[in-house]
Amino acid sequence: MSGKTGGAARRDEPVDVLIIGAGPSGAVAARALAAAGVSVVALEQGHWLDANDFPGRRREYELVAQKRWHPNPNVRDLPRDYPVETSASDINPLMYAAVGGSTTLYAGHWTPFLPSDFRVKTLDGIADDWPFTYEDLLPALEEIEREVGVSGLPGNPAYPPQRAFPTPPLPIGKAGQKAVEGLDKLGWHWWPGTNAIPSLPHNGLNPCARRGTCMTGCPEGAKSTVNITFWPHAIRDGARLVTGARVREIEVNERGLATGAVYIDENGRERRQRASVVIVCANGIGTPRLLLLSRSARFPEGLANRSGLVGRRLMMHPFSAVLGVFEDELDGWVGPFGQLVESFEFYETDTSRGFVRGAKWGAMPGGGPLGVTSFVGSQIFAADEGARVEDAWGENLHNLVARRFNHCLVYGIIGEDLPENSNRVVLDPDLTDSDGIPAPKLLYKVSENSHAMLRFHVARCTEAVEAAGAIETVVVHQVRDTGWHLLGTCRMGEDPATSVVDPWGRTHDVPNLFIFDGSTFPTSGGVNPTATIMSVALRQVRHLIAGRRLQEAA
């Protein structure tokens, strides 16, 4: 890496660093590298989206949320999505191909990993410790939080003390206050929700408008995504971002060094981007898929896969939801969505519960009228074959909407998923994307530990909504479409025999190939991971920049 190149590289001109994927980790890396004067090209299979693309201001918002803006790429079935074969998986993976990646549709819960998440082996005797600690990562986290514009209240006793968030907390609303009533009565932990949604104008973001449509993209330009907060800075500093570019293979030379990538552009033409260093940031499914696609005589089992661990240890956070219905009106359509209130009461391990590790709860509003008839309320309409339509719908539908719409609070439970070699990403022998590139296939079973954990948490969550006065509760156990958090498939560690990348994200097998996304996570925590993904990416890229004069390159 020369670090001397100024200005944006022209198409296909060799560069210092090629980044594959323009989501949170790729954007963090691009911005830091460009600011350091390193020439950068990023290839992104999706496109730029504008706030006006998102449907939240439109009457048909709830209807398109179930298809065009659904987080499952197999449901959306857009040309820029790659399909994922899921017949052997208990959970469907969720993602979005665009500048900003899957955060385009995320809820923006900002929940950094806790100290124990980095020391699972030492504290609980299972899985693995991370090669660094919470305290090691904290400076990067605090820096990221300033850029992201996190809203929240400092002093949460679930976390060690840290720097205050850059914007005040969002209102918890009537639904959040209802959650508080129950948790307060039980003496359980709660805290006003910390979100990647600023309450004041911040770094190109508008303040949250509480529209409540976060999960179909924010039409207010208020949810923090890197297409707003990072890429404009990176591009201003000279980074070049190529969209509609689907990478097929990372190439290596006779010395075993990465030389760049072959990609298919929007016109179906095959192109080649050469670089001294390659960084993969394509998420816990896209990254192992690409490495497994990049087979060669030197790497017959896939690039950087001498450990055999590429694609293994997939973690997706099994998820359950508890819905509480109340007499009071709760303004169920008012955001953020986003978490209004969070609870870490049962986050840390207590082996008397029959499982290890724990889960975080996020309280959210109930949503619009179509949502209460089709999401958590879907069980109501599971009429058997002999039922009459008029009995299953009809007055029943009116009663359901009258009872639940505007009267709901939903707890989402995110439990730690432990790594297992048998949960993995492989290449499907038949299925391909729209460019003919083999699609990934998931082999994934929810573990007994996760089953027990979610049962326990559902029971406690039910107690929490009942303590708040719920007149009806509904449990949706292990929702299938909840594989938001794609982690673990290129494990980070010191030992090349048991990990894919070293503690700085460099692959053990290819010294100029790096992975900075959530696939490197040794364990998954029991929280939404974007805060930690971005912080780890910043930590790793800073190390790469600091050592760039010594960096081996093709």
Next chain:
Amino acid sequence: MTLTDADRAKFAALADRLIPAYRNMPAASAVDVQHAMLDLALQARPELAEDFARGLAACSAETPSESINALFRQDHAAFGAVNLMAVAAYYMTDEVRRLIGYPGQESPPYDPHETPGYLLDGSLERVVRRGPLYRPTPR
């Protein structure tokens, strides 16, 4: 897809089986689900057009109850499309939204600097007083 007046009338009859008048709520056809809102719903979900058309073709306007029940038993995809179009169109109408108190996804104003109630009523203080929950990094 192009719908004839007869198609719309048939859809209205089927929709009324799914969403009849009840207490203060009107039947589906009473809020005209079969016109502008059906068009909007179909436009929003073009992938359902084929299932919807098949469902409509399989049903009779004269025997809507028998038709919709037969469709439910025999063609889940077509029934699903007809059902979703009816329910979505119904809850997109101004009148139904007014009756259930739904203004649509709005952006209510708020003051981010206002002191939240949980800081005034002592409830958050009780959380703080219970002390840290996290397990520190082992040394």
